Amino acid sequence: MIRFLRFDSMMIFDFFNSVNNLSSESQAALEQIIIEKTYLKSDIIQDIGSRCKTVYFVKDGCARIFYFKDGNDITEHFSFENELIVRAESLFTGKPTSKGIQAIDRSTVLSIDSESLFELYNQHHDIERLFRLLFQKEYVNTVKRIESLQFKTAKERYEELLETTDYVQKIPLKYIATYLGITQVSLSRIRADVK
Amino acid sequence: MIRFLRFDSMMIFDFFNSVNNLSSESQAALEQIIIEKTYLKSDIIQDIGSRCKTVYFVKDGCARIFYFKDGNDITEHFSFENELIVRAESLFTGKPTSKGIQAIDRSTVLSIDSESLFELYNQHHDIERLFRLLFQKEYVNTVKRIESLQFKTAKERYEELLETTDYVQKIPLKYIATYLGITQVSLSRIRADVK
DNA sequence: ATGATTATTTATCATTTGTAAAAAGTTTTA
DNA sequence: TAAAACTTTTTACAAATGATAAATAATCAT
Numbered sequence: 388m389i390r391f392l393r394f395d396s397m398m399i400f401d402f403f404n405s406v407n408n409l410s411s412e413s414q415a416a417l418e419q420i421i422i423e424k425t426y427l428k429s430d431i432i433q434d435i436g437s438r439c440k441t442v443y444f445v446k447d448g449c450a451r452i453f454y455f456k457d458g459n460d461i462t463e464h465f466s467f468e469n470e471l472i473v474r475a476e477s478l479f480t481g482k483p484t485s486k487g488i489q490a491i492d493r494s495t496v497l498s499i500d501s502e503s504l505f506e507l508y509n510q511h512h513d514i515e516r517l518f519r520l521l522f523q524k525e526y527v528n529t530v531k532r533i534e535s536l537q538f539k540t541a542k543e544r545y546e547e548l549l550e551t552t553d554y555v556q557k558i559p560l561k562y563i564a565t566y567l568g569i570t571q572v573s574l575s576r577i578r579a580d581v582k
Numbered sequence: 583m584i585r586f587l588r589f590d591s592m593m594i595f596d597f598f599n600s601v602n603n604l605s606s607e608s609q610a611a612l613e614q615i616i617i618e619k620t621y622l623k624s625d626i627i628q629d630i631g632s633r634c635k636t637v638y639f640v641k642d643g644c645a646r647i648f649y650f651k652d653g654n655d656i657t658e659h660f661s662f663e664n665e666l667i668v669r670a671e672s673l674f675t676g677k678p679t680s681k682g683i684q685a686i687d688r689s690t691v692l693s694i695d696s697e698s699l700f701e702l703y704n705q706h707h708d709i710e711r712l713f714r715l716l717f718q719k720e721y722v723n724t725v726k727r728i729e730s731l732q733f734k735t736a737k738e739r740y741e742e743l744l745e746t747t748d749y750v751q752k753i754p755l756k757y758i759a760t761y762l763g764i765t766q767v768s769l770s771r772i773r774a775d776v777k
Numbered sequence: 778a779t780g781a782t783t784a785t786t787t788a789t790c791a792t793t794t795g796t797a798a799a800a801a802g803t804t805t806t807a
Numbered sequence: 808t809a810a811a812a813c814t815t816t817t818t819a820c821a822a823a824t825g826a827t828a829a830a831t832a833a834t835c836a837t
Contacts, residue, residue, distance in 0.1 A: 456733050463729065475725045479718050512707050519714050523674050526721040529728060530670045534658065536731040537763040538651050541794080560815065568732040573794055575816050736824080755785065768824055770786050 402469055407517040417514055420503040426490035435487040439477035440501050445470050448494025449554050454486040462566040467554055471521050492557055541569045542577050597664055602712040615698040621685035630682040634672035635696050640665050643689025644749050649681045657761040662749050666716050687752055736764045737772050
């Protein structure tokens with residue numbers, strides 16, 4: 388990690404306000420608990436283990452959520468610009484998580500302490516709504532991903548992913564393979580086929 | 583569908599209040615927009631097509647969300663007692679859905695018009711929070727399901743499902759098979775193996 | 778209860794994906 | 808820049824799952 392700033396807020400609040408308009412008091416309160424951090428390629432943002440107490444938001448770059456299954460590194464999720472990075476199964480349950488977060492490329496993320504954030508919900512209805520809407524978007528993405536994993540072929544899933552964002556080009560193949568639920572070898576075969 | 587009542591509220595509000603306590607005004611307002619319906623086995627609760635404008639809550643029984651892919655009936659989701667039935671990809675985006683809802687067994691569900699509900703959010707912070715928490719639980723379930731579909735074997739997924747609720751025993755195998763992302767024939771093989 | 782319908786199992790063969798190991802290509806770093 | 812480290816592709820073989828068809832079992836409607 389190379390930078391750790393109190394935060395140069397303008398751009399992000401433009402985006403936040405476009406999702407749900409915040410009062411100036413709410414904006415000021417939220418600004419107080421946001422910390423901006425920049426990570427280099429492959430930096431670990433949050434290690435595996437412990438309870439998740441942070442909500443991350445990708446300002447710039449790309450990150451992944453990963454875990455180990457039978458010794459293999461599995462990518463569960465990719466987060467791109469203006470998206471949350473959420474380990475919901477821990478953040479919303481208080482249970483420990485076996486998942487970590489890693490920057491894939493040089494990335495700037497906003498780090499928000501979840502307890503402070505949830506505390507703000509009590510005084511600032513508009514902040515609760517903003518994050519409800521952001522989480523809701525993640526929820527919809529997750530439902531779409533199930534449809535994809537449940538009955539699409541690996542090839543269909545790969546082609547679908549290619550269309551989501553050009554950023555995919557920058558992601559190492561091994562991460563993409565496990566994200567699609569297949570091995571690197573399989574993905575390599577699929578790519579040979581597609582060409 | 584056999585009953586269509588204005589609603590015999592007590593029990594459900596016990597549950598709702600245990601998730602997030604509601605003021606008596608909020609409770610009264612919410613009661614106004616809840617309609618209780620009872621469906622018989624295999625009844626269609628919501629047909630495929632159209633935009634989803636209803637939030638359902640299973641008071642008793644069991645339902646599934648399904649769609650057709652290449653002419654095959656695919657079960658995407660099961661909802662059991664005290665859980666929402668949500669077609670998030672339509673409800674939260676306003677886009678039409680290709681998914682329907684069917685009662686698996688005789689079931690009593692609460693039907694809530696989503697526009698009326700979202701309207702209530704503006705006056706009743708506690709109602710917004712209640713539903714945020716209910717949706718959040720669905721989101722966590724969805725994330726767990728991805729982990730399952732992404733890298734567990736069909737056999738592991740089947741055994742995992744068996745442990746979630748005894749209600750599974752009542753669900754026809756063909757629904758379970760597609761929910762697990764496999765064919766009926768494969769599931770039958772797995773069951774023969776497990777015994 | 779009986780026949781019709783629907784659900785489940787079994788069998789066969791084809792296809793997809795996994796595992797392991799090696800080769801080829803790329804990136805990092807001393 | 809060269810060596811080392813890492814990533815991607817290829818190959819060969821094994822295992823899991825799919826597709827199809829047919830047989831059996833269970834359920835439903837009259």
